[in-house]
Amino acid sequence: MSTIGVGQSGFVALIPLIADRVGLGPGAIGFAVALGSLAFLVAAPIWGHRGERIGRARLMRRLGLVALASHLAVIAVMAVPPAPPLAALGALCAARFAYGVAGAGMMPTAQAWIAGTTAPEARPAALARLSAGLGTGRILGSLAAIASPLHPLAPFALMAASTASVALVPRSAAPAGPAGSAATAQPQPPLSLRDLWPVIAIGFLLTVCFGQIQVTLGPFLQVVLNTTPADATATTGWLLALVAIAMIATQMLVVPRLRLGPHGSVVAGAATVCAGTAAILASGTVWEIAAGLALAGAGTALATPGYTAWLTGRVERAAQGRATGWLASAHVGGQGIGALTGGLAFELWPALPFLDCAIIAGLVALIAAWMGRARRHTPRGQSG
Incomplete structure (x- = not known):
């Protein structure tokens, strides 16, 4: 979960640098951040449902690739010669929207994964460690801004590299149902x-x-x-x-x-x-x-x-x-x-x-x- 925290706080901490490089004001960049939050708000329940159907490990790895693509898109905007403001804003909005979609899937999928594989009495401690990983990532994301004097793109490269942690997701995890991949053929239980x-x-x-x-x-x-x-x-x-x-x-x-x-x-x-x-x-x-x-x-x-x-x-x-x-x-x-x-x-x-x-x-x-x-x-x- 640290990779989600890195991308959340790191981007916010780097807003002054982004504004200087792409020629956009804080208000325009704030709009991109808000769009990412809206994507998170809408996508989280959808991904929770999809994880139950296709398997949580597979979904986590796919969402990690989406998060990586969003970081690379920001790096591309920062690296090329100054683009027209509207084009730069569009690229940043697309990147943050993609990141919001990816983050929206990772957190509930990981929470449900832990809930489904731990005993009820051990569940709060396991979920607490997951939240601690998110908090640690947020601190590391803020600290990534320290690398900006080395090179303007260095913090963004570190944020992109953080998605490599998704590769640690075990490949043996089965879908949420009781029969592994066969669970996708069974009707989903009602959710009231x-x-x-x-x-x-x-x-x-x-x-x-x-x-x-x-x-x-x-x-x-x-x-x-x-x-x-x-x-x-x-x-x-x-x-x-x-x-x-x-x-x-x-x-x-x-x-x-x-x-x-x-x-x-x-x-x-x-x-x-x-x-x-x-x-x-x-x-x-x-x-x-x-x-x-x-x-x-x-x-x-x-x-x-x-x-x-x-x-x-x-x-x-x-x-x-x-x-x-x-x-x-x-x-x-x-x-x-x-x-x-x-x-x-x-x-x-x-x-x-x-x-x-x-x-x-x-x-x-x-x-x-x-x-x-x-x-x-x-x-x-x-x-x-």
């Missing part, structure tokens, strides 16, 4: 969104929280710390890096040692997000804000594999790819809604986005606890 939407809604709401924090953190620091835009930007950078490290450490070191189960992980994670954002509201120094952010990041890292395991446990194995595809779309939608609502809330009151997050995360913790309690009191065979 009515049974899944409560868990998908939990993932959506927690992602809205994270989106609000990301988009308003810089302006919030500028107001609370009474600092300049440049200092606030630099502080935001290292604080977000700290959050990423806290999330990876939680996913790799904490989640595998916990025995909370999917429901317990969601409750504990959402409660931790609530505590972290509440701590930010009470903070007056950058170090107090850093502690609150790290706590909120750790809570997100704890809750995400929990509700993913919870979701996959509510459907048959052959439908897990479609379920995780819908969850991936909910994540992308949550990021977008979080950015929009966070910006609007900040205009009303700089601390309002963080208060929103504390309230939402607290409600999610209560709802997840109630759902877990109701499930324990439901006769076996009637629970989802």
Whole structure:
């Protein structure tokens, strides 16, 4: 999953270089990024379904080739003499659209693969390691920009090389059905969104929280710390890096040692997000804000594999790819809604986005606890 993270954060970090080389403004390049996000939103459920039919290993390798082609297209745009702005924009949009389509398939396919090959009690830890790989890739993608002084195309070559990790996908993996390739001839089990939407809604709401924090953190620091835009930007950078490290450490070191189960992980994670954002509201120094952010990041890292395991446990194995595809779309939608609502809330009151997050995360913790309690009191065979 690191290759997805590299392509996501690496391209964003290199926007100034791309703008300088191809003669496009940040707004035009931002449109290409948004188009890639839209492709991810639409394609994730589709790829989840296809992975169940043609085999997850085969689909992962094919999507890796699509991701590689998208990186090579960007390199071509950067390498040739300056093209007409419309042509350059079209090429970048096509490349990011292709990358969004590829990334949309890799994540839910890998999640469903893990869910179908691990025991329910081991599933949250396995999914946490997958999320840690994505987070590590995002950090590496941002660091790829450091290679730009060596050659303007060096970061893009590193991003393209990251797709080689897809070659490590085992070739022996069978399609999701119980009879290997014969499963493609069997009818697909029904997938009821009515049974899944409560868990998908939990993932959506927690992602809205994270989106609000990301988009308003810089302006919030500028107001609370009474600092300049440049200092606030630099502080935001290292604080977000700290959050990423806290999330990876939680996913790799904490989640595998916990025995909370999917429901317990969601409750504990959402409660931790609530505590972290509440701590930010009470903070007056950058170090107090850093502690609150790290706590909120750790809570997100704890809750995400929990509700993913919870979701996959509510459907048959052959439908897990479609379920995780819908969850991936909910994540992308949550990021977008979080950015929009966070910006609007900040205009009303700089601390309002963080208060929103504390309230939402607290409600999610209560709802997840109630759902877990109701499930324990439901006769076996009637629970989802």
